[in-house]
Amino acid sequence: MSIEEIAVRSIGDLAREVKALTAPGQHWLFRGQADGRWMLSPSVHRGYTPQQERYLTNEFRVRARSRYYSCPMSNDYPGWLALMQHYGLPTRLLDWTYSPLVACFFALHPDYVPPTSAPDRDACIWVLDARRLNESQGFEPLIFPLDASSYEPLIEPAFKNRKELNTVGVAMAIEHDPRIQLQQGAFTIHSSRTPIDAMDGADQWLRKLVIPNVDIPPLFEELTLLGIRKYSLFPDLAALTSELRAIHAPSNG
Incomplete structure (x- = not known):
């Protein structure tokens, strides 16, 4: 079966779809992407x-140790992987969030649209049933921290020449940084090179909320009015500067 796609044109639409998904025992995660493709x-x-x-x-x-003074212990591979992800190194982690509004922010903010993206692109928010994905991959239908022992076989091959499990696991992010707390972060750990949405049974754990191109600017404005801004999710001076420059453009006079 194909993955269900639902159009979302406003914050009200988003709230309605999230409410429709809510059921006891389910743990949905969200990921915003600037290009729905x-x-x-x-x-x-x-x-x-x-x-x-x-x-x-x-x-x-x-x-890293000469540049960062709170590095993990040498054999703390989950800690290292999270640090690498945090600072933009390509890793086998994919970022998710428990907050649909945070996911919407990353789908819509102009800073996360690559220059090569088509101007008529649609954005999207992926919705993941974390427990069902874990269960399908042979893990318990729970979400453990990134440093849980059950995830070691997914993480070690990123550092050592080890056999891959060719599976994907969903993990809670460890809050070593205020940004992770504010963004309500989680990860999928990819031992398999098959994208999650191309895996057998993906329609059982994924939904896709599509934001049509024409609705991107007004929906982004709604987010801004609700206080979902870059400097509220990235508690550093660079984010504050970026957001203030966007808000206060120079006048022609």
Whole structure:
């Protein structure tokens, strides 16, 4: 079966669809994407070989300590992977959030639209039934922290030449940074190179909320009016500066 797609044109539409999904025992996660055609695959699986992945992770570990003073212990691979993801290194983690509004922000904010994107693109919010995905991959139908022992076989091959399980797991982010707390973060860990939306049974754990191109500007304005802004999700001066420059453009006079 194909993955269900539903058009979302306003915050009211989004709230209605989220409410319709809500049921006891379910844990939905959300991911906003600026282009609805992108598949659900982590950055290191977009053109990097397994050898390149190990090169990236191990060189980062060797060189990070002189630049960052709260590095994980050497064998804390989940901690290292989360740190790498946080600072933009290509990893096998894919970011999700418990908040549909946060996901909507990342789908709509102009800063997350690549220059090569088509001007007539639709945005989207992916909705993931985390427990059902975990169960389909042979894990318990629960969401454990990223450093849970059951996820070690998914993470270690990013650092060592180990056999891949070829599965995907859903993990809670460990709140080592205020940004993760504010963005209500979670991850999928990808040992498999098959995008989640192309896996067998994907229609059982995925929904796709499509934001038509014409509705992107007014929906982004609604988000802004509700206080979902860059500086409220990224508690640093760079985000504050970026947002203030966007709000207060120079006058022609």
